[in-house]
Amino acid sequence: MHLVSLSTDWPRSAPFPMDLAMNPQEVGDKVLRGILRNDLYILTHSESGDPIREHFDAILAAFPSQPPGAPRAGGANQMRVRIYREGRTDDPMETGK
Numbered sequence: 001m002h003l004v005s006l007s008t009d010w011p012r013s014a015p016f017p018m019d020l021a022m023n024p025q026e027v028g029d030k031v032l033r034g035i036l037r038n039d040l041y042i043l044t045h046s047e048s049g050d051p052i053r054e055h056f057d058a059i060l061a062a063f064p065s066q067p068p069g070a071p072r073a074g075g076a077n078q079m080r081v082r083i084y085r086e087g088r089t090d091d092p093m094e095t096g097k
Contacts, residue, residue, distance in 0.1 A: 022044065022045060026044075027044050030042065030044045031044065
């Protein structure tokens with residue numbers, strides 16, 4: 001097995017991965033803000049939005065077209081919304097908390 005060394009084996013024609021990386025302080029600020037707000041998801045890289053959207057659009061398109069039975073639909077959605085809304089708080093990094 002041959003391990004690739006990024007410093008010696010990386011092709012000179014390609015940008016070095018860490019040269020394209022987000023500043024660690026910026027990532028840390030985003031993660032801390034998400035933790036303090038109790039965000040359900042903490043997504044640090046906005047450029048990932050389109051690929052993620054395409055992925056989830058494909059998942060949503062795979063759902064059956066007929067609606068679920070009434071007792072099932074209401075309870076599950078209400079629980080999911082409540083968990084997210086009750087867990088999230090205001091942005092403490094912007095309000096000075």
